Amino acid sequence: MGRYKVAEKFVSINGEARRAGELAVFIRFAGCNLRCVYCDTAWAISRAAPHELMDEKEIYDYIHSSGVKNVTLTGGEPLIQKDINELLEFLSRDENLRIEIETNGAVDIRPYKNISDRISFTVDYKCPGSGMEDGMIDANFLAVDRDDSVKFVVSDRNDLVRMKEIIEAFTLCERTVVYVSCVFRAITPLEVVEFMKENKLNDVRLQLQLHKFIWDPDERGV
Numbered sequence: 001m002g003r004y005k006v007a008e009k010f011v012s013i014n015g016e017a018r019r020a021g022e023l024a025v026f027i028r029f030a031g032c033n034l035r036c037v038y039c040d041t042a043w044a045i046s047r048a049a050p051h052e053l054m055d056e057k058e059i060y061d062y063i064h065s066s067g068v069k070n071v072t073l074t075g076g077e078p079l080i081q082k083d084i085n086e087l088l089e090f091l092s093r094d095e096n097l098r099i100e101i102e103t104n105g106a107v108d109i110r111p112y113k114n115i116s117d118r119i120s121f122t123v124d125y126k127c128p129g130s131g132m133e134d135g136m137i138d139a140n141f142l143a144v145d146r147d148d149s150v151k152f153v154v155s156d157r158n159d160l161v162r163m164k165e166i167i168e169a170f171t172l173c174e175r176t177v178v179y180v181s182c183v184f185r186a187i188t189p190l191e192v193v194e195f196m197k198e199n200k201l202n203d204v205r206l207q208l209q210l211h212k213f214i215w216d217p218d219e220r221g222v
Contacts, residue, residue, distance in 0.1 A: 002083030004059065005030040005051040007044040007076060011066050015210040017100065017122040017149050018177060024070035024100075025063050032077040034104050036130040038155060038183045044076045056090040063097070071099045079107040085115065092116030106135035110143050121148040127162050129155035129183065141166070144176040151207075155183040160195045173203040181207050 007030040014024045032045035043049060054062075063071055071091065078084060078101055091099055098118060103109060105124045112119070123140050126132040130153070144150055150172050152163040163180060172178050180192055192206055 001055040001057070002081075002086045003053045003055055004081050004084075004087060005047070005049075006054045006059070007049055007051045009059075009062055011068055013210060014070060014072060014100075016181060016207055017102075017151065017179060018120070019070050019098075019100065020207060020210060022070055023068050024072045025066040025068040026072045026074060027059060027063070027078075029073070029075045029078050029081050031080055032075055032104065033080055034077070034106050034126065034130075034132045034135055036104075036126060036132050038130065038153070038186065040184070041076070049076075056087050059087065060091060060094070063091070064094070069096055069098055071097050072102060073099065074102040075104075077104050077107060079103050079109070079112070085112060088112060088115045088119060092118050104132075104135075105140055106132070106137060108137055109140050113143060117147070123148065123150050125150055125152050125163070125166055127152060127154055127159035129159045129186075133162075138170075141170040141172065142175075144172075146176060149177040149179060151179045151181060153181050153183055154192065155186040157191070157195065159187075160192065164199055164201065167201070167204065178204045179207045180204055181209060184209065 006027060008028045011025050014020050014022050028044060030044050030049040030051040031047040091097060100120050100122060102122045105126055109121050123144055126136055154160050182189055182192060
């Protein structure tokens with residue numbers, strides 16, 4: 001069995017993506033291969049971040065005990081965890097679970113795409129404002145399908161322009177669900193909506209990080 005660095009685990013609502021507003025059980029892993037300037041979980045991005053080691057069964061038992069069907073694997077970056085494929089295979093044996101992997105766009109998702117149809121991916125595209133755009137793997141944005149989603153987190157108009165370029169370059173609205181989210185306190189939802197109107201961004205969905213409106217934006221475990 002694998003041993004995974006779990007930085008925190010909790011039940012909350014999904015704040016983003018396809019199941020926003022629904023209950024989810026979150027497993028947050030320690031360690032990330034990017035250093036985005038606006039990261040809101042910077043405390044968890046070091047591999048040495050505080051964590052507990054849990055194996056597949058311990059993680060599954062926690063998920064099962066929650067009584068919640070939506071499972072969000074997040075980080076940090078979940079796909080850099082050693083033996084993560086074994087965890088995904090283990091969890092996907094439970095036909096009642098719906099597993100979402102929040103991944104940063106800088107890890108190739110293709111090796112994990114065929115593990116189970118109960119696993120979906122929310123793939124970030126890191127715009128210039130993140131400082132991490134050079135880490136994006138183009139193949140990820142061709143590998144996503146209608147069960148997945150791509151999320152752009154934008155901090156200014158330059159990020160919005162780049163988002164439009166990437167959506168068009170990879171015909172993302174034809175292959176998956178596309179979300180745009182604001183860097184908290186950096187750009188307003190109104191600015192994003194005005195850009196969407198100006199550029200006729202049909203099928204792009206504005207999303208707000210619900211958990212940051214319900215709880216303190218810096219609170220953990222929500």
